[in-house]
Amino acid sequence: MSSAKPISAAVQSAVSELLAELHGRSGCEKFGLTRENFSAILCEVAAKYLPGSANQTEARTFLLTLRVEELALARACAAGSDPAWELFLTRYREKLYQSALRIAREDSAARDLADSLYAELYGTTTRRDERVSKLASFTGRGSLEGWLRTVLAQEFVNRYRRTRRLVSLDEENEEGIQFAAPEPEPVPPADSRLESATDAALAALASEDRLVLAAYYLDGRTLAEVARMLGVHESTISRKVDKLAKLLRKKVVAGMMQQGMARRQAEEALEVDVRDLRIDIRASLAQENQAAPFSGERGGIHFEQRVAPKSEKLKTGN
């Protein structure tokens, strides 16, 4: 919220132009938000997301896509308006708990998650003797309901990460099995030509394609989930994953051939992977765990020093 960006003239004029309409739509009056309050909120939001170079038309379009009604409700709640809270609770209390249950998958954890979010929404954190509600950071880009779910999910993921750092090594190992998604597997020593060809092939992909591959292959998401994440049909994703996997294979082989490998050799190099090395690695992993039980890292990661050590440290420090 503390976006110190200066508010450009284009934004200001767009806000003043649309203020009457947006103010009417938002139903601010019910919550005791004045026109001036609302104008300030709009300016703040626009300044936050619009590049400084945006002209008035862009600012206009942007303002019109905002969900002003929910924005007004959230900001009025943040300002402590009673009617706003009443409406917020009737609309979202049940949904919030349902979402928490879906995210945490367990009743008491869900209650916990929802309660902690409520505390943040009411604004328990004191900053300069002021209660700041998390709702003050809602900007109306998406729906308030979706925002609440996302905030819950963020809280859940943060918490999971926090607890992960505190649990004992044994538990962590179990957890690693349980939560397959962020499990970094040992990287086998690979041909440098293979690595560079793979990197090139991956870099050539669009970010959406990489997102699909990562979500499906790394996170173990279902096709349906990936599809909903991107807002497309499941069959589209199904075809896309299939196509991408074939394409990548072809490109990597082609990349290696460009570096002077024979096709056959390249194809073999692609197929020779951890599967052949795994047994060795598992065995050495066990030793590693015994040798360095307080490393604070996942067992496997340090074994292969090939994983960029700097990045790994940064990650755990998050």
Added chain:
Amino acid sequence: MQELPKIVLDRLREDRLRLDGVAEAHPEADLLTAFVEHSLADAERARVLEHLARCTDCREIVTLALPATDAVAITTSSAPVRNRWFNWPALRWGVVAAGIIAVASIGMVQYRQRTLKSETLAPTLTARNETVTTAQRFQPSPGSFEHQTILPQITGRQVQVRKKASPNPQNKLSDGESVGSVSAVPKSYPMPGGALPGRAVGGPIGGVAGSGFAPAKGVTAASAARTSPPRTGPQFAVPPSSQVVDDQNADAATVATAQSRISDQLIQNQKELRSQNRPAAKSDVVKAKAPTSLEATPGGASAHTLEPSIISSLETSSAVVSASPSWTISSSGVLRRSFDAGNTWEDVNVNSVAEASASKGNLAGADEKAKVNEKKVRKEIAQPSMVFRAVTALDSEVWAGGSGAVLYHSTDSGAHWVRVLPSLASTVLTGDITVIEFSDPQHGRIATSYGEVWITADNGQTWSLQP
């Protein structure tokens, strides 16, 4: 799904690590929400996509925060098993198989419907056919015209049904019923004295007597009961309403002629029954009953042509005497009534009551299958759109209303219906009728789903809107 080479997966994962190295800020909850809801501008969307492609945590947040439309999909998705059913070949063959199944099932349904229809129609038609043959010996009544016209079309079917029915004693019973109703078809022959006890008996059989034209009812039920299987037999022993009826009937003279007619006819029916090789028990019932009705006949057996006036007088008398049925509405919005305090219910179709009751004669005592079939047929006849939600009855006055401003009024316990559309100046009743209340035949009120209340003080002639 294609497997990715291990090296590709590893490099893909390292891609993420490199991002963490840069320590780029995660997108805010607002942007992630807007991303899923597709309300981001292209440039912003590209930025979020790029981040998501590299950041496991944000991907997880986005997935967790997906709306709950497919709650099931999400709970099951925690299993890392990948469904290989969505491979294209499987889908393709699945579509072909589904198509074949769809075509086959449609064909089956069509075929079944056709056979069902012919099966259900056949007994009815046979009954009518016989009716006509007996009825022709009498003065043709207005009611029998339709049967005569039907006759030529049905002879073929009739034979078929006979063949089918003969080995099965139950079917024979239903045949017997048909013959019973035969005598009823010359509807216009009045016989209050005989008819009314029959009516009393006929009611419990399955509400048969209650349906349809008032004058025909008594006769139908009486004869149906006589020819019907033993289960209706005991009820003959107690015909309490017959006395009441006899008392109430002043014009015994007209009754006499009519009754003699009917008894003549009954004897003929008996003959027919015997010639059709009825099971012994049943013929006994018929025999036993026939004399009683003969004794009850006060006058001679002179055959007279009936006059319309008699018919009408009978119509009124039987309508007055008939016990008021109880009314209800089924869960699917079908209007129903019962003449035996709710033991058996029959659907009432406000548009084709006459039709329904004409085929009713066969229903009493007929085997279950025939009943079910008949219901089906009637359902097809009934307007599907009519959904009743409220019904009220005061003696023979019945009001029934329902969805789409449907309001029907009957003054004769549901034999005849008139559609009523309450209106006041320019306003017309719209919406669904949810409540109907009548304190007496003149005064009533109707509440609609829109919260309007319409009032009448003159039996529904004029309406006013309660403020």
